[in-house]
Amino acid sequence: MSSQDAVAGSHGSAAPVALRDLLVELNDLKRVRSAGRLGSIAERLFAQGWGALTGGAAPEDVALEVTATTLAACRLCDLDSAFLSAAGLDDEAVTDVLRAGFDAVATQVAEPLRSRLRDRLGQRAGLPVGPLPGFVAALAHQPRAGVTCPGKPRILLEPPENHAEHCLMVAVYGVVLSPFYRADPTTVFLAAMAHHFHNAAMPDAGFTGEMLLGDHLAPIMARTTQWALDELQPGLREAVERAxxxxxxxxxxxxxxxHAADAIDRVLQIAQHLRAASLTMGTVLDEMELVHAGPVKGFHDRVLEAMRIP
Known part of the structure; x- marks a missing residue:
């Protein structure tokens, strides 16, 4: 075992496989949308995170709040605090629902991080909200490149994710993975939220485009990254630069x-397309119970049989 393996995580493993199912399921929040709300859940949480940061919230509080909210949304989707309160639930009931959603998926998150995230779901005060920097909307409108390799045509899988969704997911993954690497979750979160600053202005041509830019790549990335950094107030800008x-x-x-979070997200984004393409009716009807138990299930089954569906 190399010295680097020894510090990667427990038992010399490069990553905690126990978190795999959670990370796979979280990835779908880049594709979950609701009426009356613009963008995916991941895209909106990216904006909420930056709004809290520019509003003066401590980066640690933002990292915990956004991560806890994302984990609760894994099963609850947009049945979030705002909706539940508007629908008439009191604070205690809202907390109970959010924590039920969290508990359904977070069993493998390491302590004490798990408890800190769960406790966060009981706080109703919320974080301050500041103005959104221009790079937030720009990253939400900037599609990711797809699968690219120098010398080969790109593989495009529709619909593409955007850079805001990717940055949010890497940030949340990074927080959840941080105990395994004995990393500071706040630093990982902030770095991930800012790691594609250059793509706010720079179209994404993928690995292929970067190689074709050659020696021009580094100065272009530095310049476009600085444009995004310059939108932040000095204190926050310095914290982001440190991260x-x-x-x-x-x-x-x-x-x-x-880097673990980044690699996992990039590959899972493609895996979900392959998973959808290989989906079978056996999975849908038998495992997922699309026609589920209820007073009319027998009738539903007879209708499908009569119609020879599937």
Whole structure:
């Protein structure tokens, strides 16, 4: 076992496989939408996170709030605090529902992080809200490149995710993975939320485009990253710059947590397309009980049989 393996996580493993199912399921929040709300849940949580940061909230509070909210949304989707309160639930009932959603998926999150996230769902005061920097909307409108490889045509899978969705998911993954790498979750969260600043202005041509830019790549990325950083107030900008120092490599615990999260999200984004393409009616009808138990299930079954469906 190498020295790097020894510090990667417990027992020398490069990543905590016990969190796999949670990360797979969370990835779908990049594709869940609701009437009256613009964008996916992941896209909106990216904006909420930056709004809280520019509003003066402590980055640690934002990391915990956004991560806890994302985990609760894994099963509840947009049955969130705002909706539940508007629908007439009191604060205690809202907390109970959110924690039930959290508990349904978070059993493998390491302590004490799990308890800190769960406790966060009982706080109704909320975080301050500041103005959204321009890069937030720009990243939400910037599609990811798809699968690219120098010398080969790209593979496009529709609909594409956007950079806001990717950054949010990597940030949440990074927080959940941080105990395994003994990394500071706040640093990982902030670095991930800011790791595609350059793509707010720079169209994403993927690995292929980056290689074709050659020596021009680094100065272009530095310039476009600085444009986004310049939208932040000095204190927040300095905190983001410090966090982004973990991005270049895996030499630190924070770098390992970030790069693990980034690689997992990139591959799971493609895996969900393949999973959908290989879906069978056996899974839909037998395992997922699309025609589920109830007073008319027998009739439903007879109708489908008579219609020779599927």
């Amino acid at each position: 982004r120092a973990a991005l270049p490599d895996d030499a630190t615990a924070e770098g390992r947590a970030f």
